[in-house]
Amino acid sequence: FATLQIPQLDTNSNFFKNVLKKSIIHRAGIEIQEINDASVSTVFTPPGFLYLDLVDSISPRKYKPIYHDLNPNTFYDRDYKNTTYPFFPSNGRIDYTYFGGYQRKRGTQTYYTINITRYLQQLVLNKGNNYNMRLFPAHSFRYSQYSPYFFEYGNAIANGRVKVGGGKNANPNHRMRLRIVYSKCK
Secondary structure, X not given: OEEEOOHHHOOOOHHHHHOHHHEEEEEXXXXXXXXXXXXXXXXXXXXXXXXXXXXXXXXXXXXXXXXXXXXXXXXOOOOOOOOOOOOOOHHHOOOHHHHEOEOEEEOOEEEEEEEOHHHHHHHHOOOOOOOOEEEEOXXXXXXXXXXXXXXXXXXXXXXXXXXXXXXXXXXXXXXXXXXXXXXXXX
């Protein structure tokens, strides 16, 4: 897995105070591009899906579902404070067309886009923390603080490998990006 940190989303950052705090977020997505590596690309193909969740604590390490963006058509309480709602979308169903995370192609290059619009809007409304995120090609996963059960995801066990660049990758074409479409409020 990879740990993603976006310090510009901290409420005390200049970007957050001067730009996001007075905005409506229309769309926010993390764009992840494959770095083509000829030494392994013929042996291992990129996985069909990447999954993103939040790092809830450092020690002991726990994770939780991303706020609101897994499936906008169902209610869930990712902190499980309201026990009348499940902590994960009902029936474990993720809406891939909304959330993203599925493999796409531009020519021969694989890329993924993961929607975090509603999560980011909650940060703007002061209703959440800027958590670190975990990105990985899940086969299954669980949130042990809430349930002993595993949720199945789109990848077969040990299927695929993808090499991606972080935000400081030397090649700007391979950097992970957070794209935000917003309107300033007056």
